Amino acid sequence: MPHDHDDADHDHDHDPLEQGASLRVRALEELMIAKGLVDPAALDRIVEYYERETGPRNGAKVVARAWLEPDFHDWLLRDGTAAIHSMGFTGYQGEHMRVVENSARVHNVIVCTLCSCYPWPVLGLPPAWYKGAAYRSRVVREPRAVLKEFGLEFGTDVEIKVWDSTAEIRYMVLPQRPANTETFTSDQLATLVTRDGMIGTALL
Template identity: 80%
Template sequence: MSATNNGHHGHDGDDHHHEHDPIEDGAMLRVRALEELMIAKGLVDPEAVDRVVEYYERQTGPRNGAAVVARAWTDPAFREWLLQDSTAAIHSMGFQGYQGEHMRVVENTSSVHNVIVCTLCSCYPWAVLGLPPAWYKGAAYRSRVVREPRAVLKEFGLDIPAETEVRVWDSTAEIRFMVLPQRPAGTEGFSPERLASLVTRNGMIGTALV
């Protein structure tokens, strides 16, 4: 687990233990190879694959995370619990499973903006964010967001002010991160359900604002 502030990498050399996530091994790698082969041979329509992936990205996992965020925005006691013991708080809402056993939620504020990455593979909190987007798993994002987070965030449409600290959190096989975005102004009377509808997967990764 590490944080990078304003692009300065926070790893502790050889002491940083970051094993390759087991989900990247075995069956997952075989499925990926088979998918690529079938697409290359014209046996599978890549648009059909994208539609299935989009369903899981937009309709399942991210809605779980959005419900967590909305509750944190409306329930101060839950927000405090979420920031102190993220795993227990998230599991109390019934959201748990593989790659969601050990969670840490980091909060965006007026002075700090957080973004998550997995620099060595693609560790990702599936239980609350669904399937990881392709760019999250790509080498370009994984390497660049650590070295030049402001530039990468700007490419996502976020121009982070110079006075705002940017913290990059590097997920590992042991712990997953999720961003608690800032609650938008003017939403004081919104119900938790309406608030949840505003929350996006990218907002919980830190590459978008809510």
């Protein structure tokens, strides 16, 4: 099982900064709501937009293109950073990317065991469970059990690989293309891809 999250190499200086920023944002949010300057519902809509629309939609476009274009597919697996950046999906937490591909014999799942490193430009904001201690600790020790809780159950003939994102590199899963989609356009294929599929806790 790939598990290249070396404590000595992982730079965790960003953790306190992220926690501090989160606390400051929360305090400002509460203050602005209390003063009537911001509508809480509007804030919820903004967060939902980043969680469900911007990032995952970008990743879905990357996946659809890889399914349709063999040259791009090979480039994506060889140099995920360059391939993804060529589509304009760049930014914080997407500087160094590696893409791992699911197959009939291999299923990949990503995690960040010591914090919450996550490829925002292609997946949006990380879900709460991804940042939770239970997922971060258990998916490395018992990936099959965790995946089963997400509704995925694999036979012993399927190898489960867990990839540990770090401050230096972030992972994204390339799901298997579904059958009977030969006539689908890029946009149609992209609608099949979900955030969880690109984390590895869903098939698509």
